[in-house]
Amino acid sequence: MPHLSPQFPTMFKYVKLVYQYVVNHFLTCLLVPTMAMVLVQAIQLGPEAIYIQFDFTKTLCSSFLIFFVTILYFMSRPRGVYLVDYACYKPPVSCRVPFSTFMEHSRIILKSEPKSVEFQMRILERSGLGEETCLPPAIHCIPPSPNMESARKEAEMVIFSVMDTLFKKTGVTPRDIDILIVNCSLFSPTPSLSAMVVNKYRMRSNIKSFNLSGMGCSAGLISIDLARDLLQVYPKSIAVVVSTEIITPNYYRGKERSMLLPNCLFRMGGVAILLSNRWWADQWRAKYKLLHVVRTHKGSDDKSYNCVFETDDAEGKTGISLSKDLMAIAGEALKSNITTIGPLVLPPSEQLLFLISFIGRKVFNTRLKPYIPDFKQAFEHFCIHAGGRAVIDELQKNLQLSAEHVEPSRMTLHRFGNTSSSSLWYELSYIEAKGRMKKGDRIWQIAFGSGFKCNSAVWKCNKTIKTPSDGPWSDCIDKYPVHIPEVVKL
């Protein structure tokens, strides 16, 4: 009947709300009537009868028991890992690479290959990058001079800067640090970058240092996973995780198209993060608490493995080639990751719906569209690795997110480019700079990496964060969000 149709969707919405409330608060719905019954019984009996039951020894024993049980319970739980603070790298203005600079350099370096220059221009137009992204000084030279010395200089520039900022922000001294993890995918000198940090800051000789590399843009979350494992074992410790990507040695100087793509997208960036398991000292000031880290590795599938590959081109120049199937593979990897993380984070209402839809598809009709759980119910903020415009579009579609949810990722890509493993932290910084982070908010960080990996981390905001006065976005947050056109005409 016509006059029912406008009411129907509203009714459905209310039914859905009631269903969600009942399923999510199932235990409360069960417990409240039971407690009420017990209370009514107790009142009926009268206070005298109850008082007889509890004499002195019984009360003492029971309170002792409860105390003991509480202690044991807290002993058996895993230690909470808190993110006290973090510092993102803000490159100096002299390292800026506006489109005009990039194209001018391309034209000179690839003089003999006009088609490659044309290709790079087309990529840049559609990349979603802005005019303020930065490349290291060695790459500004014509031709670029990527030797080990300049790569080390870039590493020092980025890493020492973020470490200094982190120490200033948190008040921690280098000698307090117990665990140090550095991850940089493509530059791995000996002694390692972690040894370089220990040397510069004169850290203790019993520091547990680790240097991870080759793990791609998801290496930041892998380092967080390692830090979490270590913080479970070593009591009263703090860990510093440094995530960066050193671009200098990896500037591709050949003409293979699939290898020129990284040149257009990867930019300078880095982050240093302070994690702690000292709840008595740091819980009051920590920004976030780590809830889950879920790692998925699709390396056993050949297509996934080969989609991001470093190899020599026909002329013997080394570069990283990105396959055309990257988006599809990213989608697949994300689906696998969601299957593991879903049960950990989704409210029971969504899980039940997913289960019903899953059973329905398996038993009755395989042509039914799979139910995609509504992750907006589980998280307030999403940090999607700013791998490229296409990655963000793909994930927005897959997870059915709104433009506001993916705004941090898009704006980070615009302002800083693809800074590899540190991009998630620039995005988090954006959310804080916009004043959107409230206590209790849950954040989902998703990163992809070569191999092909999809790693997620779930954080919970520990205290409402005031708009910071410093940080990488402090001088430009008012300009954002900007509208990023599909194609920027160069």
Add this chain to the structure above:
Amino acid sequence: MELISILLYGLPLFFQLYLIWKIIDRKRHQYCYVLDYECHKPTDDRKLSTRFSGEVIRRNKHLGLNEYKFLLKAIVSSGIGEQTYAPRMVFHGREACPTYEDGIEEMDEFFHDTIDKILKRNKISPSEIDVLVVNISMLACVPSLSSRLINYYKMREDIKVYNITGMGCSASVISINILQNIFKNEKNKVALMVTSESLSPNWYTGNNRSMILANCLFRSGGCAVLLTNKLAWKDKAILKLKQLVRVHHGANDEAYDSCVQKEDDQGNIGFHLDKTLPKAATRALVDNLKQIAPLILPVRELLRFAIVSFVKKMNWGSTKGEPKPVINFKTGVDHICLHTGGKAVIDGVGASLNLSEYDLEPARMTLHRFGNTSACSLWYVLGYMEAKKRLKRGDKVLMISFGAGFKCNSCLWEVLRDLGDENVWKDCIDTYPPNTLVNPFVEKFGWLHGEDPDTFYVPDDYVIP
């Protein structure tokens, strides 16, 4: 009301017992066991004979007579024999311009040899592996070598994987540290640790003396180790980890700069080994031993050492002429696996710990037969001890390794059953120890020392005998 009483006392008690059981159960599953290990023996066509070494040196046009003399001295005193292995690209004459593929092929050869064997021998399928740690110091590629392994062996999606690089010759113990921590957090895990060094992309082609030294010492090798914390597999295990101590002297500039990878004046990348290296190594070693000694030695030895040191310090009695008191590690440790960094390293550590020739024999023989295989050398030394049937149940083995930075890492293993597999030493264990360790280079190239730099000239068609 009885019911309420029962509930009031029964439930918390029950819960308490459950929590206690949970804590105890977690502690039981925290030990790190080694199930098996397999060292890599490259094919015979990769053996580096004296003659061929001379050929390789001559091929490098940047070297002159002074460099030849220096190299001869270095090689003769290195303790390395004629049967060590070099990367394949050297045999193809491409050491001046190795390709990216050379590095990958070298690793593939090692992976497919050792990992296939170890998984087959232990009847473990790749999908049973929960944790993978790969440490290959000088090769960082995309996707990482750990991803390469996952792809080749079709390992599981939820595998925990770490790829460690840049940590030098002590990376093996660092990987064990990671595994030890993972085992403390999670029950019933099987781990595969793969350790090696990539030589192909790192062959030095310049003429800086401190950098050519690396070419003389580092050789191809690798090891795959299966570890677990599954209690059910305790009977199959061969070693149990008791202690692990890591010391990092990076804060000291001299230690940090003692071995650095950098470019020489001509822009060739090489590994610079500074003259301060032995001093940095000794300091790191002493620091490490100071920390591990109280954890592994019996109390009476510690007391004895404390008293003797005190007496010496106070200068009581006529102790002036006597040597410094040395703590006797043999009271708590039965075998010592030393990193085979070079003859000087082995001699230095032997002197510091007052070890006998019998104790140093495994390390010396490994250096002679396989050269300095970097992080995996410890496992070759262990293999020698096993092949010589020295490892008996209850024995304690101390592994000591050094690494760039400067680090000294050590760990103590307990042997769980008598071991006697000849493993990688199978075809040559009977010839060890050899009667003489005199280097064949002396015989072949000793005449170089008599040459005059101004008149020295090697004709292009000169064939090394």
